[in-house]
Amino acid sequence: MVSIAEPLPRYAEIRRALEEKILSGEWPPGHRVPSEHDLVAQFGCSRMTVNKAISALAAAGLVVRRRRSGSFVAAPKSQETVLEVHDIKAEITGSGRAYRYVILDRERRRARPEDLARLGAARGSFDVEALTVLHFADERPFVHERRLINLAVVPAAAREAFAASPPGTWLLEQIPWTEAEHIIRAENAGADVAHHLAIARGAACLVVVRRTFQAGATITAVTLTYPGERHQLVARFSPATR
Known part of the structure; x- marks a missing residue:
């Protein structure tokens, strides 16, 4: 029938x-x-x-x-496309909101064991640029960013002031990536992140951990922490063909 x-x-x-x-x-x-x-x-x-x-x-x-x-x-919540490496600055300005960012901390150092782990490098002796950035949308804290840049792959980052564009935007403009990896998890905000995002300590957050690669070498590793109530992930896909 x-x-x-x-x-x-x-x-x-x-x-x-x-x-x-x-x-x-x-x-x-x-x-x-x-x-x-x-x-x-x-x-x-x-x-x-x-x-x-x-x-x-x-x-x-x-x-x-x-x-x-x-x-x-409408843009009631931030939307991140799960399978793309998106530009936070473009995401915010594209939704019609005013954008600014603040570099909270910056350090150039020899890669530590924990840095190697974040970059997915088994071993190595090279410098990294470690940055902590806070992004705002309409003067409201939008996302807290912790980023490591592999200076063996992107040496120009050591000389860049990041005065015109935040590190993520600059990297997307400067160096092509060939592969990316995402890990998505929920976390409760620690004291420092809660302070900067203007949320309660222990509040639910959405965390996106991302690494990008060029020819097998890690370009950058970034941890993005969003207030959970103001962010959602979006994926659109088609059924696999056999």
């Missing part, structure tokens, strides 16, 4: 079409959704149907409705 799926209600079809533009990135955060008048003309339906579709998107947190201004693609 063949089961025939019921057709979607008209408002659900419209919602799906608009949702696809949002989730695909064609409409980024802050993008103005076409007016109800324009959508009525585009989809050949009533204004009530369009309103129902927009209301459903708003209820799902995908759009924000502003009186007398219209509807806009």
Whole structure:
């Protein structure tokens, strides 16, 4: 027996079409959704149907409705694409928020055993640049970053002031990576991280540990700690083909 799926209600079809533009990135955060008048003309339906579709998107947190201004693609939480090496500065500015960063600590040193472990190096004698950076979105602490840069791979980092761009942005612009590794875990904020993120000590945090490589050598190892209630991970993928 063949089961025939019921057709979607008209408002659900419209919602799906608009949702696809949002989730695909064609409409980024802050993008103005076409007016109800324009959508009525585009989809050949009533204004009530369009309103129902927009209301459903708003209820799902995908759009924000502003009186007398219209509807806009929402960015209620930071979204990190799990399988990409993203640029924090671009992520924040792309969502329409003001960005700044502060380098809390910086040290050039010979790689210690714990540094080698973070970089995934079994042994070696080379220098690293160790940095602690705090990123802000609209003057609110966004993410705490601990980064090691392998100076044997990126010697120019020792001379870079990181005055115009944060270390992560600078690295993405300066040196191509060929492989990346992510570890994602939950942690409770320690005193130092909690202080800088302006959250309670012991608050739930989302931690992303990332290493990037070039021809097998580790470029950088970074630990990004986000306030858990303000960050989510997003992955979009297709079924594997056989």
